[in-house]
Structure formats: structure tokens, C-alpha cells
Amino acid sequence: MEGNTKARERYSPLVLTETESLSREQWLEYRRLGIGGSDVAAITGISPFRTARDVYYDKLGIAAVEEYEGNWVAMEMGNLLEGLVAEIFRRKTGLEVYQVKKMFQHPVHRFMLADVDSFITMPDGTKAILEIKTTNYNAKDRWWGDGKEIVPPYYEIQGCHYMAVTDIDRVFFCCLYGNTENEAIIREIRRDAAYEEEMIFLERQFWEDHVQKKVPPPYLEDGDVILESLRRYCSPADKELPAVSLKGQMASNLMRYFQLQEEKKDSEKNTKKLKDDIQRLQAILAAEMGSSCTAVCDRDGKRYTVTYNPVRKPMVDKDNMARLKLLYPEIYEQFVTVSEYRKFYVKASDAVEAGGEAA
Structure with missing residues (x-):
């Protein structure tokens, strides 16, 4: 500067x-x-x-x-x-x-x-x-x-x-x-x-x-930063909550989201900036929905329905897996399986001289 x-x-x-x-x-x-x-x-x-x-x-x-x-x-x-x-x-x-x-x-x-x-x-x-x-x-x-x-x-x-x-x-x-x-x-x-x-x-x-007025500031940041903030402060998803009605600026945000999704289908327009803009609008709409899993928007004679449902699946994270192996090795050996896959990788190196042998 x-x-x-x-x-x-x-x-x-x-x-x-x-x-x-x-x-x-x-x-x-x-x-x-x-x-x-x-x-x-x-x-x-x-x-x-x-x-x-x-x-x-x-x-x-x-x-x-x-x-x-x-x-x-x-x-x-x-x-x-x-x-x-x-x-x-x-x-x-x-x-x-x-x-x-x-x-x-x-x-x-x-x-x-x-x-x-x-x-x-x-x-x-x-x-x-x-x-x-x-x-x-x-x-x-x-x-x-x-x-x-x-x-x-x-x-x-x-x-x-x-x-x-x-x-x-x-x-x-x-x-x-x-x-x-x-x-x-x-x-x-x-x-x-x-x-x-x-x-x-x-x-x-x-x-x-x-x-001083106790009015939350709007979310204006990048989408990943907004979503991380939501994970910290938003209550868990509740499918019993009524649908949120998107109006005013939020309705405009939703229309813009649809517009960008259409542009994304064109490979020539599918840029990092476009993806970032879509993620940011998605995060702003998710923030408006809060714990509700559904939002609706009536615009130009159409009803748009947004769903933001939780996807839950049981898993053992890396830290708990390490604890399991340390504290209960017998259970670990009995129930934990190791999967195997092959990784394809190409590396360029100097060519082998004529008459020579590769190491």
C-alpha cells in the first residue's frame, strides 16, 4: 500500500x-x-x-x-x-x-x-x-x-x-x-x-x-465463509418448521441463482467466478432459511420451491478412529476393514540414454 x-x-x-x-x-x-x-x-x-x-x-x-x-x-x-x-x-x-x-x-x-x-x-x-x-x-x-x-x-x-x-x-x-x-x-x-x-x-x-441497534449485518462474503458461519450459529435443520417466504431482495437473489445455473450449463461460461457467485447466492439463501428446510417464492405467475434438507449418515471420523484403535484394539481389528484401490499417476523424467538400462 x-x-x-x-x-x-x-x-x-x-x-x-x-x-x-x-x-x-x-x-x-x-x-x-x-x-x-x-x-x-x-x-x-x-x-x-x-x-x-x-x-x-x-x-x-x-x-x-x-x-x-x-x-x-x-x-x-x-x-x-x-x-x-x-x-x-x-x-x-x-x-x-x-x-x-x-x-x-x-x-x-x-x-x-x-x-x-x-x-x-x-x-x-x-x-x-x-x-x-x-x-x-x-x-x-x-x-x-x-x-x-x-x-x-x-x-x-x-x-x-x-x-x-x-x-x-x-x-x-x-x-x-x-x-x-x-x-x-x-x-x-x-x-x-x-x-x-x-x-x-x-x-x-x-x-x-x-x-448498537442490534441489527445483524447482511451476509456479503464468499459462499464458503458464509456457510461456515451458518454451521456455527444456525440451529439444526428442522423439517417441521414452516416454509420461508422469499420476497424482495431474496426473491431477486433466487432469480439470479437460476440465471447463473443456466449460464453454468454453457461450458464456455463455466468459470471459477461463476461457480463462486452461485455458491455465494446459495449461501445467502440458506442463511435466510435458517433452520427451515423449505422456502417458497412466487414470481411472475410461477412458484419456486427451495429445499435445503439435512443429509445424515453414520460415520467414524479420523480422530475417533484413532481413539478406537488405541483404546479398543480388539474391536478395531474385528470390525474395521481396509479398502484398497490403485492410483494412476504419470511422471516425466529424463529419457534413458541409448544402450543404457532404466533403474
Whole structure:
């Protein structure tokens, strides 16, 4: 992100609370008093992990977002390695890193909160923020785009939020993706006034129009993210519930869904974007149906019926299978069968020289 160095009036953030002695429950209660950096990507619809509705439920105390993160091991690894990654950054840059155990609050936009990982004192005496991240080797490519070094958008907006709250103009990111110091990515972003203004507008809109008024925000995210959110918060399917009537925008969504399904039949139009658009509309309609298994829509003299029925089948998942083998080996050997199949695979290699033999 290009920095916009337009002159602005400086300010000091407020301190909402000291965090060093807070329990996790107390920390969550303070965080619900406003919007934190990790919330902003979801609020603005660019998070690959959660929806604005997830953050809304968190702020109202219905369910904490952290309880439903997809990979709890990754979260724990991030916490455990925070000090190590900070030390890697220090060794690579020569910059001293320090922590401030406080939750900050914007002096004007009081709904904006920041619990920053670490701070840096630059050689010219100014301060910068250090955000520490960890990822796996396969996900490291998210830090490059079109061959250029980037910060993933969902982290970039987090850094911009922290700069706005603290009135600091630079954020460094250090992301460890391997087990050596050379497998660490360092990026920097600068403050951008126009970007920040738009971000604050969206945050205020979310806080005032949804959280304070207790009106759930609409689902606008990718279909897979919406469906995952539904699995977390929606009650189980109930075939006894009456059919949901789709009207207004939902009726339009259904018509658009049918239109895209027709386009999908044309192989030349069957693109990834088309599939993503279909999945997103399906997820939005499923969210409208809630626990009901049926929806109806009367449009242009026709009645459209949507069914969203549960499909249940008994199974033993991978973790329970491992427990069964460990705790009850006799039962495991008696009832578990191993299936076999052949995998067809072609690999290209250097041709064998004339007169030689293949190994």
C-alpha cells in the first residue's frame, strides 16, 4: 500500500485498560466495547476466515469469535512463537522491539480499539508498530502478488486500523513460515489518509447501524465463509418448521441463482467466478432459511420451491478412529476393514540414454 504523507493533526490515543493482569474473560469483555484490529477485515468483507455477522455476534456477547477459529493449533502456535518471531525481526533489522501491555482507544472514534503486538523505536526516534504472524509453508505465497512483495489484505487493514488508533505512521509485519530465521517474511506498510478515512467510515457504519441497534449485518462474503458461519450459529435443520417466504431482495437473489445455473450449463461460461457467485447466492439463501428446510417464492405467475434438507449418515471420523484403535484394539481389528484401490499417476523424467538400462 502506498503511503499518503498528507499533513494531519497529531494526537495521542486513550488507554482503555491495562492488559497485563487481565484474565481472558476480562480481556474479551473489554474487546466487546469496540472494534479491534482483528475484526476489521471481517467487517469490510475481505476476511477469508469470518463474516461480519460473526463479529456482530461476538460484540453482543453471543459467542466469542476465537471459539470458532478453524485451526486452534495454528492459533496456539502463533501465541507460543510470538517472542521468537520478535527476536528474529530484531536480529534481521537491528531494531529493538518492546511491548506495551495496554488496550488503546481512538480519542475521537471511541469504538476503535487496538491491542498491539509490539512497538519499535526507529533510528530517527519515531515509533512504528510490529505485527507478528505465523503461517505454514504452503500459505507463504499469500505474501506475494503478481511477483511483488505484498501484505495480505486482511492483515493490511488490521495494520491500518492500528495506525489510526495509535497515530503511528508505519507498521512492520514479520511472518514466520518455517523453522529457520531465513524462513521469515518482513513487510512494511505506511499510513494512507484516504484508505484510513474509508475504513473508519465502514467501521462506524458497522458499529452504529448494527451493533448498537442490534441489527445483524447482511451476509456479503464468499459462499464458503458464509456457510461456515451458518454451521456455527444456525440451529439444526428442522423439517417441521414452516416454509420461508422469499420476497424482495431474496426473491431477486433466487432469480439470479437460476440465471447463473443456466449460464453454468454453457461450458464456455463455466468459470471459477461463476461457480463462486452461485455458491455465494446459495449461501445467502440458506442463511435466510435458517433452520427451515423449505422456502417458497412466487414470481411472475410461477412458484419456486427451495429445499435445503439435512443429509445424515453414520460415520467414524479420523480422530475417533484413532481413539478406537488405541483404546479398543480388539474391536478395531474385528470390525474395521481396509479398502484398497490403485492410483494412476504419470511422471516425466529424463529419457534413458541409448544402450543404457532404466533403474
